[in-house]
Amino acid sequence: MDAYRQKRLEARARILKAVGNASRLLILEELAQGEKCVADLTQEVGSDISTVSKHLSLLKAVGLVKDDKRGNQVFYTLLAPCVLNFFDCVESVLEARVQHQIEMIG
Amino acid sequence: MDAYRQKRLEARARILKAVGNASRLLILEELAQGEKCVADLTQEVGSDISTVSKHLSLLKAVGLVKDDKRGNQVFYTLLAPCVLNFFDCVESVLEARVQHQIEMIG
DNA sequence: CTCCTATTTGCAATATTGGCCAAATAGACA
DNA sequence: TGTCTATTTGGCCAATATTGCAAATAGGAG
Numbered sequence: 001m002d003a004y005r006q007k008r009l010e011a012r013a014r015i016l017k018a019v020g021n022a023s024r025l026l027i028l029e030e031l032a033q034g035e036k037c038v039a040d041l042t043q044e045v046g047s048d049i050s051t052v053s054k055h056l057s058l059l060k061a062v063g064l065v066k067d068d069k070r071g072n073q074v075f076y077t078l079l080a081p082c083v084l085n086f087f088d089c090v091e092s093v094l095e096a097r098v099q100h101q102i103e104m105i106g
Numbered sequence: 107m108d109a110y111r112q113k114r115l116e117a118r119a120r121i122l123k124a125v126g127n128a129s130r131l132l133i134l135e136e137l138a139q140g141e142k143c144v145a146d147l148t149q150e151v152g153s154d155i156s157t158v159s160k161h162l163s164l165l166k167a168v169g170l171v172k173d174d175k176r177g178n179q180v181f182y183t184l185l186a187p188c189v190l191n192f193f194d195c196v197e198s199v200l201e202a203r204v205q206h207q208i209e210m211i212g
Numbered sequence: 213c214t215c216c217t218a219t220t221t222g223c224a225a226t227a228t229t230g231g232c233c234a235a236a237t238a239g240a241c242a
Numbered sequence: 243t244g245t246c247t248a249t250t251t252g253g254c255c256a257a258t259a260t261t262g263c264a265a266a267t268a269g270g271a272g
Contacts, residue, residue, distance in 0.1 A: 001151075005132075009128040012196045013131050015126075015200070019122045019126070020119050020120075020124075020125065021230085022118075023230085025122070039247095045107075046107060048232055049249075050232075050234095050249085050250070053248095054231090055230090056249095069239085072239045072240060072248050073239095074248075079199070079202065080199045080202070082194075082195035089186065089188035089189060091118070092188060093169045094121070096186070097168075097169035127260085153262085154261070154262050155218085156263080160220085160221090163220080175269090178216095178217060178218050178269045179219080
């Protein structure tokens with residue numbers, strides 16, 4: 001495999017890995033409704049605020065969200081609405097698997 | 107957050123996590139062209155065949171691929187063509203980030 | 213059955229992740 | 243300036259993930 005393909009795969013994997021975590025998935029779902037500050041998201045996620053902050057900085061690093069500092073709060077915005085399509089696809093995979101399991105039983 | 111939402115997020119995250127790995131991403135790209143056996147995929151990935159086999163069993167466990175044993179070979183097939191849309195979305199995120207960096211420089 | 217090939221599984225080493233706590237930073241406001 | 247609030251960063255630990263090697267398994271051919 002050539003080095004270019006390798007780099008491209010790694011770049012893609014980095015983004016997908018960022019989405020592949022329950023807490024970050026929740027954050028993305030929340031941000032899909034509109035911008036929110038770290039404290040609000042922390043309320044939803046239920047982890048320590050420092051943990052949520054790190055999740056957000058990872059999402060920002062891969063380009064999925066952007067931040068906007070206003071006063072002493074930081075508001076995060078979803079930059080890639082297409083991640084919502086991810087969710088649909090993933091949902092269909094889940095349903096297909098359930099269907100498959102039903103067939104195995106029956 | 108209610109327990110149902112938690113479970114749903116974890117199930118989704120499990121699938122997305124499976125995609126968020128360069129080797130598995132390569133495997134999925136290869137399988138998008140049609141079914142392949144473990145040895146063929148190993149050739150592409152460049153890791154040990156046991157490693158590739160483990161990647162495949164993970165992809166199968168989350169329902170993204172299925173396997174079909176024929177003779178002494180095992181052929182894997184992509185079950186969720188919609189993951190290809192992931193790739194488009196991820197690509198657009200990558201491009202947007204590059205664009206953003208250009209703006210920062212300029 | 214024996215041998216050969218393809219794949220999977222078990223194990224151990226190493227790397228990465230996710231979490232909390234504590235400390236540092238940044239901004240608002242007196 | 244000092245204090246309060248919001249967020250980020252650094253350190254650390256436990257849990258999980260990734261990998262390769264070696265051994266086990268499964269199927270085809272002689």
